[in-house]
Amino acid sequence: MTSRLQTVLAIVNTAAIAGVGLTLAGHQRASDEALEELRTQVHRASASTDANLADRRVAAEAAMRLWAANAARPSTAPHARTGSPEAAPSGEAAAAEDSGGDVPPPPPIRPPPASFEQSRTRVFNAFAAEPVDGDWSARASKTLDDAFRSHLPGTSRVKSLECRATLCRVELVHRAQADHGTFLMNGLRTWPGSVFIANEAQEGNDYVVTLLASKEGTNPPL
Structure with missing residues (x-):
């Protein structure tokens, strides 16, 4: 060569x-x-x-x-690292980041509803603490008395009736429990407010019912 x-x-x-x-x-x-x-x-x-x-x-x-x-052949030179990878956030951290870090507060705990005995005590105490509104109490007493006269059975009677500022306390005496049911269906339709049946009790031969009627636009503190 x-x-x-x-x-x-x-x-x-x-x-x-x-x-x-x-x-x-x-x-x-x-x-x-x-x-x-x-x-x-x-x-x-x-x-x-x-x-x-x-x-x-x-x-x-x-x-x-x-x-x-x-x-x-592919180059074996190492690639330049633009930044070291960070550890992936945990589930709780990721959830906090997604929500902006604001964790909503838990809903408030609601108290259990009052029992019938508790409601009855509250209403009786409210009636006892009320002052007498002479103008409203007179009108309310007349409205209830008219309803009793028109719808109470002949064997039933009004034992007591008292109205104050927003509440009226009434005791009715019936010969039988069925008489009270009939009266409730018809006798209190003319009353504009709500009615709370506070107590029903058999006393000898009498069936005694205690109710509280509230002023229109108000409710008994149950």
Whole structure:
């Protein structure tokens, strides 16, 4: 092999090694320039009229294959890290971030409803604490008395009737419990307010009912 061919092959091999090094370094632009230079050198070697032309071509093609094989390999250089990953937040922390960190307060605990005995005590105490409104109490007493006279059974009677500021306390005496039911269906339709049946009790032969009637627009403190 002539010295000129050796020189050409040395140039070709040098260019191929340079192309491989540039590719591994990730410099695409430099690799393209090296490839172009390699092609130029191969073209020059192929165009030479010296002896052993076939040998020069084989050597040039081998160098090209070597360069191409290395260029196709993925770069093993580590990628630059833009930032270290942070640990994923826990479930509670993630929920707090999603809600803006504001945790809604628990709903208020509602007290249990009052028993019938508690309601009855409240109404009786409210009636006892009320002052007397002479104007309203007189009108309320008359309205209730008219209703009793019109609808109470003949065997029933009014034991007591007292009106104050917003409440009237009434005791009715019936011969039987059924008489009281009939009266409630018809006798208090003319009363504009609410009625609270506070007590029903059998006292000997009498069935005594205690009720409290409230002023229109008000309710007994149950």
